[in-house]
Amino acid sequence: xxxxxxxxxxxxxxxxxxxxxxxxNKRSSGKIAFLQLRDGTGFIQGxxxxxxxxxxxxxxxxxxxxxxxxxxxxxxxxxxxxxLGYELLVNGLEIIHQATDYPITPKEHGTEFLMDHRxxxxxxxxxxxxxxxxxxxxxxxxxxxxxxGFTKVDPPILxxxxxxxxxxxxxxxxxxxxxFLSQSGQLHLEAAxxxxxxxxxxxxxxxxxxSKTRRHxxxxxxxxxxxxxxxxxxxxxxxxxxVSYVVQSVLENCQIELKTLGRDTSKLENIKAPxxxxxxxxxxxxxxxKGFNDIEWGDDFGAPHETAxxxxxxxxxxxxxxxxxxxxxxxxxxxxxxxxVLCADLIAPEGYGEIIGGSERIHDYDLxxxxxxxxxxxxxxxxxxxxxxxxxxxxxxxFGLGLERTVAxxxxxxxxxxxxxxxxxxxxLYP
Ligand code: 4AD
Ligand code: MG
Numbered sequence: 001x002x003x004x005x006x007x008x009x010x011x012x013x014x015x016x017x018x019x020x021x022x023x024x025n026k027r028s029s030g031k032i033a034f035l036q037l038r039d040g041t042g043f044i045q046g047x048x049x050x051x052x053x054x055x056x057x058x059x060x061x062x063x064x065x066x067x068x069x070x071x072x073x074x075x076x077x078x079x080x081x082x083x084l085g086y087e088l089l090v091n092g093l094e095i096i097h098q099a100t101d102y103p104i105t106p107k108e109h110g111t112e113f114l115m116d117h118r119x120x121x122x123x124x125x126x127x128x129x130x131x132x133x134x135x136x137x138x139x140x141x142x143x144x145x146x147x148x149g150f151t152k153v154d155p156p157i158l159x160x161x162x163x164x165x166x167x168x169x170x171x172x173x174x175x176x177x178x179x180f181l182s183q184s185g186q187l188h189l190e191a192a193x194x195x196x197x198x199x200x201x202x203x204x205x206x207x208x209x210x211s212k213t214r215r216h217x218x219x220x221x222x223x224x225x226x227x228x229x230x231x232x233x234x235x236x237x238x239x240x241x242x243v244s245y246v247v248q249s250v251l252e253n254c255q256i257e258l259k260t261l262g263r264d265t266s267k268l269e270n271i272k273a274p275x276x277x278x279x280x281x282x283x284x285x286x287x288x289x290k291g292f293n294d295i296e297w298g299d300d301f302g303a304p305h306e307t308a309x310x311x312x313x314x315x316x317x318x319x320x321x322x323x324x325x326x327x328x329x330x331x332x333x334x335x336x337x338x339x340x341v342l343c344a345d346l347i348a349p350e351g352y353g354e355i356i357g358g359s360e361r362i363h364d365y366d367l368x369x370x371x372x373x374x375x376x377x378x379x380x381x382x383x384x385x386x387x388x389x390x391x392x393x394x395x396x397x398x399f400g401l402g403l404e405r406t407v408a409x410x411x412x413x414x415x416x417x418x419x420x421x422x423x424x425x426x427x428x429l430y431p
Contacts, residue, residue, distance in 0.1 A: 001073065007041035009076045009086050017088075018073045019044075020096075023064055024125065025106055033061040035090070037072060042256070043125055045079075046072055046088040053091055060093045067099040067123070083256050118422060119431045129257035130418055133250055134407045138202070140249035141223055144242055145200045150225060153192040153199045155185030161381040163187050164328055168207045181206035184400055187330075187385050189226035190361060193396055194388055200225040202403075212426045213303065214415040215353050217404055219424035226398035232332070232342035232360040235397035236318060239346060239356055240273035242401075243316060247271040250410050263412040267350065270314055277318040280340065283309050300326050307351045316355070318344040329375040330368070332360040332395075344399075352409035358399025365389035 001016045009017060024043065025036035035046035048061040064070065073092035079085065104120055114121045121127055145152070160177070162169050163184040170181040185201045192199045205222045225238065247268050250258070258265055278286065283305075287295050290308050295301070301309070301319070310317055321340040324333060331341035343359035362368045368389055372382055379386075407419035417423040422431065 005041040006037070006039045006044045006084070009044065009084075009088070012076045013078055013086070014075060016073065016075050016091075018071055019088075021046075021070060021072050022123070023066055023068050023070065024123070025066065026061075026064065028062050033058070035061060035064070035072075037088070038123070038125075038128070040128075042084060043128075044084055044086065044088055045082060046074060046090045048090045048093075052089070057091070057093055060095065061090070064093070064095065065099050065102070066105070067102040067120075069096040069099075070094055071096065083259050115417065115423075115428065116430070122421060125260055127418065129254075129260040130407065130411050130413055131421065132257045133254050133261075133411045134403070134419060136250050136254050137246050137403065137407060137410065140246045141200075141202065141242075143249075144245045145225065148198070148238075150198040150200045151192075151196045153189065153196065153201055154203065155182065155188035155192070155201050155224075157182045157204065159188075161187060161377075161385065163330070164207075168209050170206045170208050183207055184222065185224050186226065186398060186400065189224055189398060190396065191384070191388055193226040193228045193398070194392070194394075197229075198225070198227045210426060214408075215303070215405055217416050217420065217423055217425060220416075220420065221403040222400045223403060224398060224400045226396065228394055228396045230360075230397045231395050232320075232344075232397055235358055235360065235399060236277070236320075236344060237273075239318075239344075239358060239399055239401075240275040240316075243275075243346065243356070243406075244271055244273045246406070247410060258411075261411050261413065263410075267314075268410065271316070275315050275318060275346070276313050277320055277344070278309065279321045280319055280323065281321070283319050286312065298323050298325065303353055306347050306353050310347045310349050310351065310353075314349060316346050316348050318346055320344040327359070329371040329377065330359070330361050332362050333367075342397075346401075348405070348409040350409065350412075352405060354402075355405045355409065356399050356401045358397065360395065360397040363389060363393045363395050365393065 001018055002012055004017045019039055021037040021039045024038045027034045031050045033048040037044050037046050050058045071094040072090055074088040074090040077087050077089050079087040103117055158179050159182050162180055163186045172179050183205055189199055189201055201224045205220050209216055251268055284297050287305055321334055322343055324339055324341050327341050327343055331343050334340045334342055345354045346356035348355045404416040404419040408416050
C-alpha cells in the first residue's frame with residue numbers, strides 16, 4: 001500500500017493507496033456512500049459500497065461528519081466524469097478527529113458570515129482553486145523574471161519616504177522617528193537597479209485608502225520590476241510579455257482549478273503580446289464617443305471609465321501619457337509635451353480594472369529636485385533618492401503589478417477579497 005496525496009493518485013491506477021484527508025461533503029443512501037474528500041492537493045470522490053466493505057466501515061462512512069479528518073484507504077479507479085479523472089473505491093476509514101457542527105455548510109452563506117469564517121472558508125473548493133491560481137501566478141512570475149535575467153531584491157517595508165503620495169500612508173513609530181509601511185518598493189528598487197541592472201521585488205504593500213470597492217485592499221502584494229537603461233517603450237514590452245506569460249502558465253497548469261471556478265478560458269487563450277495601446281488624449285475622446293460627457297481632459301478615470309475603455313478591446317489595454325498633474329512626482333515628462341508623462345496603466349479586460357501602473361522615471365537631477373519641491377516633499381527624506389541622479393544617472397523604467405487584481409481577473413472572481421488568504425479591508429482585520 002502506498003501513502004500518497006490526491007494530486008498523485010494518477011500514478012496508482014488500480015492500486016491500493018492510503019491518503020490523509022478531510023471530509024468536504026457527503027451523500028449516502030442505504031447501499032452506497034459518496035465521500036467528497038480533500039487533502040490540500042486536490043479533491044477526490046471516495047465511493048463506499050455496502051456490499052464491498054465490512055459493515056463497520058460502511059457505518060463509519062454514514063456517520064462521519066463534515067470536515068472530520070481521517071485516513072482513507074482504497075483502490076484508485078479511472079473516472080472520466082470527475083474533474084480529476086479518478087475516484088477512490090474505499091475499503092477502509094480511520095477517523096483521526098471527528099468534527100462537530102462545522103459552521104460552513106453546503107447551503108448558501110452571506111458574504112460577511114464567510115468573511116468572519118475566512119480561516120475555515122479557505123478550505124472550500126472554490127477558495128482552494130483561487131489560492132492555487134494565485135500560487136501559479138507567483139510561480140510563473142519568478143520563472144519569467146529569472147529567465148529574463150532579473151535579480152530578485154527585497155526593498156524595506158518600514159520606510160521614511162513615500163513613492164505614491166502621503167495621504168494613503170500607514171504611520172508607525174520607528175523608536176523616536178516617524179515611519180511608514182511601504183506603499184511601493186519602487187524608490188529603493190531604483191537604487192537596486194543601478195547596482196544590479198534588472199531587478200524585481202515581490203512583497204506586501206500597504207495603502208490606507210478609504211475605498212470600499214471590489215478592487216481595493218488595504219494590504220496587497222505587488223510585483224515590481226525596475227530596469228536600468230529601459231525607456232518607456234522597452235518597459236511596455238516587458239509588461240505585455242510578462243502578463244501573457246502568466247496567463248498562459250495558468251491556462252496550462254491550472255486546468256482543474258479554472259474548471260472549478262467556471263472560468264471562460266476562451267477569453268484567456270487570446271491574451272498574448274502585443275497588447276493594444278491608447279493615449280490618454282484618445283481615451284478621453286473615446287469616452288466622449290461612448291457618451292461619458294462627465295470626463296474632461298485632466299480628469300482621472302474612475303472604474304466605469306476604465307471598464308468602458310477596456311470594452312473596446314479583447315486584450316488588456318495600455319493607457320499611456322496621462323496628464324503630469326495626475327501622476328506621481330517621479331515620472332519622466334514626454335519629449336516636447338511636459339503636460340503629459342511617459343507612463344502607462346494596464347487595464348484588464350472584463351471590468352477588472354487597472355492591474356499595472358508603470359512609468360519611465362526622471363533621471364535628470366535638476367528636474368527631479370524641482371518636482372520634489374513642487375510636491376512639497378521633505379528633501380532630507382529623499383536625499384538618497386536624488387543622489388542616484390548624481391552618480392551615473394541613466395534612463396530607467398519600471399512598473400508594479402497588483403497581484404490580487406490579477407488573480408481576480410484570471411480566476412474570474414468578482415472581488416479581490418477572495419484572492420488573498422486573509423484580506424485586510426476597510427473595517428476588517430479579523431481573522
Ligand atoms: O499604480 P500604483 O499605485 O503604482 C505604484 O505603486 C508604482 N510605484 C509601481 C511601480 O512603478 N513600481 O500601484 C500598482 C498596482 C496597481 O496597478 C494595482 O494593480 C495595484 O498595484 N493596487 C492595488 N491592488 C489592490 N488594492 C489596492 N488598494 C491597490 N492599489 C494599487
Ligand atoms: Mg495606479
